[in-house]
Amino acid sequence: MKPPVLYPSIDMHANLADLIETFQGTLERLEHLTGGNLDAFVDREAAAQLLRRAEEHLQRHEAATHTAILNALPAHVCLLDRDGIIIAVNRAWRRFAVANAFGGVHHGLGANYLGVCDHARGANADEASVAAQGIRAVLSGRAPSFSLEYPCYGPAEERWFLMTVTPQADERSNGAVVVHTNISERRRREIERLRFTAAMDATADAIYMVDRVSMRFVHINGAACQMQGKSRDELFALAPAAVFGIETAELERNYDAIIAGERAAPSELLQRDADGAEIWLDVRRHAQLSEGRWMIVTLQRDITERKHAEKRMHKLEHFDALTDLPNRTLFYKTLRKTLLQAQEIGWHVVVMFMDVDNFKNVNDTLGHTVGDQLLCEFSRRLGPSLRMRDTVGRVGGDEFALILAMRDGLQGAPIVASKIRASLRPPFQLDGHEIAVTASIGITLYPNDADDAETLLKFANTAMHQAKKAGRDTYRFFTAQMNADALARLDLETALHKALESEEFMLVYQPKLDLRSGRIVGVEALIRWRRPGHGMVSPGEFVQVLEESGLIVQVGAWAIDTACQQIAAWMLCLKTPVQISVNVSGRQFTEGGLDTIVVEAINKHGIPPGYLELELTESSLISNAEDSIASLNNLKALGIQISIDDFGTGYSSLAYLKRFPIDKLKIDISFIRDITSNPDDAAITLAIISMAHSLKLQVIAEGVETADQLAYLRLHGCDQMQGYYFSRPLPLLELESLLAEDRRLPDAV
Numbered sequence: 001m002k003p004p005v006l007y008p009s010i011d012m013h014a015n016l017a018d019l020i021e022t023f024q025g026t027l028e029r030l031e032h033l034t035g036g037n038l039d040a041f042v043d044r045e046a047a048a049q050l051l052r053r054a055e056e057h058l059q060r061h062e063a064a065t066h067t068a069i070l071n072a073l074p075a076h077v078c079l080l081d082r083d084g085i086i087i088a089v090n091r092a093w094r095r096f097a098v099a100n101a102f103g104g105v106h107h108g109l110g111a112n113y114l115g116v117c118d119h120a121r122g123a124n125a126d127e128a129s130v131a132a133q134g135i136r137a138v139l140s141g142r143a144p145s146f147s148l149e150y151p152c153y154g155p156a157e158e159r160w161f162l163m164t165v166t167p168q169a170d171e172r173s174n175g176a177v178v179v180h181t182n183i184s185e186r187r188r189r190e191i192e193r194l195r196f197t198a199a200m201d202a203t204a205d206a207i208y209m210v211d212r213v214s215m216r217f218v219h220i221n222g223a224a225c226q227m228q229g230k231s232r233d234e235l236f237a238l239a240p241a242a243v244f245g246i247e248t249a250e251l252e253r254n255y256d257a258i259i260a261g262e263r264a265a266p267s268e269l270l271q272r273d274a275d276g277a278e279i280w281l282d283v284r285r286h287a288q289l290s291e292g293r294w295m296i297v298t299l300q301r302d303i304t305e306r307k308h309a310e311k312r313m314h315k316l317e318h319f320d321a322l323t324d325l326p327n328r329t330l331f332y333k334t335l336r337k338t339l340l341q342a343q344e345i346g347w348h349v350v351v352m353f354m355d356v357d358n359f360k361n362v363n364d365t366l367g368h369t370v371g372d373q374l375l376c377e378f379s380r381r382l383g384p385s386l387r388m389r390d391t392v393g394r395v396g397g398d399e400f401a402l403i404l405a406m407r408d409g410l411q412g413a414p415i416v417a418s419k420i421r422a423s424l425r426p427p428f429q430l431d432g433h434e435i436a437v438t439a440s441i442g443i444t445l446y447p448n449d450a451d452d453a454e455t456l457l458k459f460a461n462t463a464m465h466q467a468k469k470a471g472r473d474t475y476r477f478f479t480a481q482m483n484a485d486a487l488a489r490l491d492l493e494t495a496l497h498k499a500l501e502s503e504e505f506m507l508v509y510q511p512k513l514d515l516r517s518g519r520i521v522g523v524e525a526l527i528r529w530r531r532p533g534h535g536m537v538s539p540g541e542f543v544q545v546l547e548e549s550g551l552i553v554q555v556g557a558w559a560i561d562t563a564c565q566q567i568a569a570w571m572l573c574l575k576t577p578v579q580i581s582v583n584v585s586g587r588q589f590t591e592g593g594l595d596t597i598v599v600e601a602i603n604k605h606g607i608p609p610g611y612l613e614l615e616l617t618e619s620s621l622i623s624n625a626e627d628s629i630a631s632l633n634n635l636k637a638l639g640i641q642i643s644i645d646d647f648g649t650g651y652s653s654l655a656y657l658k659r660f661p662i663d664k665l666k667i668d669i670s671f672i673r674d675i676t677s678n679p680d681d682a683a684i685t686l687a688i689i690s691m692a693h694s695l696k697l698q699v700i701a702e703g704v705e706t707a708d709q710l711a712y713l714r715l716h717g718c719d720q721m722q723g724y725y726f727s728r729p730l731p732l733l734e735l736e737s738l739l740a741e742d743r744r745l746p747d748a749v
Contacts (some may be wrong), residue, residue: 001519004046005134008354008604035194040070041741047674053355060213061159066391068654070088070089070090070091071090071091071092071172071301073090073092074092074181074182075092075180075181075182076090076092076093076095076096076179076180076181076645077089077091077093077177077178077179077180078093078113078177078178079168079175079177079558080113080135080139080175080176080177080178081174082139082174083112083114084110084112084113084135084136084139084177085110085111085112085113085117086089086108086110086111086112086113087109087175088109088181089108089109091408093180094108095110095413096180097123103716105462109146113135113178114132114136114485117129117131117132117315117710118132122151123151123153124150124151124152127148127150127520129250129489130148130164131148131150131163132144133148134147134148134165134368135165135176135178135695138165138166138167138176139167139174139175139176141167141323143466144166144167145164145166145167146163146164146682147159147162147163147164147165148163149162149163149183151189154456156464158184159182159184160183160184160186160187161180161181161182161183161184162180162181162183163177163178163179163180164178164181164419165177165179165180165610166179173454177356179267179672180230184713196219197219197221200219200221200222201221201223201464201570203223204223204224204302204651205220205223205299205300205301205302206221206224206226206227206228206299206300206301206302206309207219207220207221207223207297207299207300208220208221208224208240208297208300209288209295209296209297209298210240210255210261210294210295210296210298211294211295212252212255212287212293212294212295212296212680213293213294215239215240215241215248215251215252216239216240217235217236217238217240217243218235218295220232220235220236224300226274227273227279227302227450228243229273229274229275230272230274237747244298245271246640248619250457254285255287255294255296256288257287258285258287258296258412259287259294259296266282266284267282267283268280268281268282268283268303269283269300269415270280271319271587273309278304279302279304280300280302280303280304280306280307281300281302282300282301282303282623283299283300284297284298284299285297285298285299286594293716299369303469317329318330318333318396322372322375322376322394323375323376323394325379325392325393325394325400326391326393326394327393327394327395328393328394328395328396331391331393331395331401331403331451332454332457333350333452333612334391334393334403334458335351335403335453336390336453336458338391338403338405339446339451339452341358342405342446343404343447346407346450347405347406347731348405348406348407348408348410348445348446348447349403349404349405349406349409349445349446349447349456350402350403350404350405350406350409350412350413350416350443350444350446351401351402351403351404351443351444351457351459351460352401352402352404352413352416352417352441352443352445352460352475353395353398353399353400353440353441353442353443353444353457353460353461353463353464354399354401354402354420354439354440354441354442354464355398355399355400355439355440355464356374356375356378356437356438356439357437357438357439357472357473358472359371359374359397359398359467359650362435366406366430366431366433367434369431370430370431370435373430373431374428374437375394375398376433377428377430377438378400378424378428378437379392379394379400379493380556381424382400382402382420382423382425384419384423385419385420385422385423386402386416387404389405390402390403390404391403395457399461401457401460402416404416408444409445409448413443413445413477414475414662415445417441420439420440421438421439421473421474422439423477424437424438424439427575427742436647438473438688439469439473440464440465440468440472440474441464441465441474441476442459442460442461442462442463442464442465442466442467442475442476442478443460443463443475443477443478444456444459444460444463444467444477444478445459445477445478449478453652458486459478459482460478461483461594462478462485463475463476463477463479463482464476464485465486466482468488468722489545489737492541492542492545493545493549493551495531495541496529496545496546496549497551499529499531499730500554500555500558500594502532502550504532505527505528505530505555505558506527506528506529506531506532506731507525507526507527507528507558507559507562507563507732507734508525508526508528508729508731508732509523509524509525509526509729509730509732509735510523510526510722510727510729510730511525511722511726511727511730511735512524512581512700512720512721512722513524513720513721513722513726513744513745514719514720515710515713515714515718515720515721515745517717517744517748518579518744518745518746519591519742519744520578520738520739520743521578521579521720522576522578522579522580522581522613522720523578523579523580523581523735524538524581524583524615524729525559525562525563525566525580525581525582525583526583526729527555527559529542536557544572547585550587550591552585552587552588553579553585553587553588553591556582556583556585556597557597558585559582559583559590559598560582560597560598560601560612561604561605562610563580563582563600563601563607564601564602564604564605564607564612565605566580566732567580567605567611567612568605568606568607571607571611573737577611578739579609579610579611579612579641579645580611580612580613580616580648581613581614581641582614582615583615583645584614584616584620585617585620586616586620586621586690589620589628589631594614594631594635598612598635598638598640599638602638608639609638609639609640610639610640610641610688612640612641613640613641613642613643613663614640614642614643615643615644615645615662616628616642616643616644616645616648616649617644617645617646618644619648621644621660621741627730628660629659632660632661633661636661641663642660642661642662642663643662643663643664643665643666643700643715644662644664644665644666645664645666646668647665647666647667647668647688648667648668648671648684648688652671656693657695657697658695662697664697664698664699664700664719664720665688665692665696665697665698665699665700666687666690666700666701666702667685667701667702667718668698668702668703669698669702669703669723671684671685671688672685672701672704672709672713672723675709675712675713676708676709676712682712685701685713685716686716689717693717698719698720699717699718699719699720700719700720700721700722701713701718701720701721701722701723702721702722702745703722703723703724704721704722704723704725704726705723705724705725706725707725709723709725710725710745726745
């Protein structure tokens with residue numbers, strides 16, 4: 001009888017592999033104890049059978065366990081032998097194999113996976129070829145592993161898989177484990193993240209996203225990196241508080257307030273960029289819930305250019321572009337503010353209004369470029385005369401204004417005005433020209449004269465005009481009478497504007513007589529104004545206002561048209577029509593198109609041009625010499641007569657008498673008045689007569705009032721006269737009665 005088999009009970013071990021190992025160890029010890037005579041104690045064949053059954057059971061158990069584990073995996077797993085033959089697959093692989101992108105061929109147990117990849121067709125043929133190369137590298141030991149991401153195009157959606165190939169853990173096997181993991185969700189998130197990053201990087205605004213819990217950055221776009229001059233990795237390494245330049249505790253409080261629903265107002269922040277340049281940022285923040293966590297999104301927009309544009313716009317709105325001084329708008333704002341401060345502390349405010357004397361002459365003779373240089377230099381000259389708290393502004397073309405806060409304005413203002421005048425004494429060197437410049441200054445005081453900015457500046461302007469009337473290069477304080485005069489002037493201008501429309505102007509006529517025959521040979525048309533409520537207004541009260549306001553152009557055109565109309569009427573009722581002379585202003589040359597107006601009036605009324613005579617002053621001719629010559633030549637060519645009025649009081653130059661197409665000279669009344677008692681006046685009169693006749697010009701004496709004056713003029717060959725000795729200026733009906741009588745000078749030759 002064989003000895004019993006000695007081995008532990010299988011139930012004693014939960015781990016079958018340990019049991020087999022223990023059983024084998026027991027047999028080896030018994031053989032050692034028996035000196036190799038194991039058969040005497042153990043049935044060797046029975047033991048061997050038992051061991052084989054245990055190993056088989058273990059193998060089945062391990063295979064079952066391995067299969068269960070593999071089937072539980074969501075990944076698609078297969079085992080390859082060293083030739084690439086599939087020797088094991090899990091349940092997920094079986095489902096995957098039918099629709100697998102690598103050829104769509106079933107590759108289950110026993111299939112040659114390398115062959116499947118080599119012969120794959122369709123959209124993933126290239127990926128399958130790459131996979132085959134990677135598997136061969138692992139199977140041959142040339143690569144420790146291989147991985148590949150590839151898409152799988154299904155009927156409904158695109159899926160992505162990660163294929164990994166690793167050698168089998170069993171060193172006795174040369175096979176490999178192939179795993180296909182569905183990474184579609186991860187891929188989708190990556191694509192969304194890439195799209196999000198691309199979208200954020202495409203904007204010019206800097207965007208930062210901070211996790212409120214960790215207080216770390218979770219996203220930073222490219223604009224933020226560029227603005228900070230750091231890479232994303234460098235910024236991710238920093239705390240948000242360090243990047244934003246704020247204490248962490250304060251930043252956390254701000255974030256919590258935003259999360260709590262408190263609306264974060266946009267703010268503007270001035271900081272320096274990576275290059276050290278100052279930039280303005282518009283900063284906005286809001287909270288966003290992402291996967292259960294609060295994210296704070298900060299958007300920073302570079303508004304530097306907008307700020308600069310606002311600054312430029314502010315400067316354009318408040319500063320003069322030429323002199324860089326405050327303009328009228330800013331000057332008024334500053335004056336109002338100064339008045340409020342002065343009211344609080346009980347000080348005076350001095351307002352000065354300055355005008356550059358004869359500035360128009362500089363512009364007209366040297367050009368606007370030199371004129372602009374003069375204004376700039378003028379404004380710079382004012383600076384040393386003022387204190388830091390004083391304000392100077394350019395409020396008009398060549399007009400400047402000053403604001404001076406003083407304890408005693410009556411005492412301090414003249415000192416400043418004198419300093420300004422002294423600063424202008426040295427000649428201005430402008431574009432190679434040496435120019436002497438003076439200024440007229442008007443001064444008004446708060447609270448003495450007015451308590452509001454507009455009235456103070458108006459009164460200062462009024463005082464400045466009084467300084468000009470006083471001879472320029474001086475200053476005047478405002479007085480109540482100045483204001484009354486200014487209001488009267490304004491009222492006069494307004495009434496003159498209405499007068500032309502209301503036909504309030506009329507012409508009166510003063511006869512001009514030939515000294516040889518004593519007969520009336522012409523009349524001078526003189527304008528009169530029948531102002532409602534005031535009666536007949538003297539020309540001395542309104543003609544200068546017409547000149548200064550520019551209304552003289554319209555009124556002068558009316559006078560020419562009315563004179564031509566009267567000539568046409570006389571041509572119908574008089575045997576010999578009378579020539580009418582009309583006074584012409586210099587502004588009618590430069591602004592009114594004199595030659596055009598005259599031609600239109602002549603054509604309109606159909607009169608011979610020789611019956612119209614134009615009287616011009618010397619100053620009006622000289623100030624616009626080139627324009628005057630062209631216009632007068634055109635008129636002269638038509639047959640219009642040209643006369644120089646008030647000769648002897650202006651330039652009295654032979655040079656211009658040669659250049660201009662003149663017919664007559666009219667000796668000014670100032671020489672005629674004392675011609676019989678003042679040798680100088682008599683000598684000047686004789687010289688004018690002699691000079692005119694040498695140039696073949698006729699001579700007219702105006703203002704003849706006595707028989708002695710008349711006799712003297714006749715004796716010395718004067719051609720014509722006009723004056724109260726024969727007749728004052730007459731209304732039309734009285735003149736026509738005089739013409740009908742054919743009244744003449746006494747003692748005619």
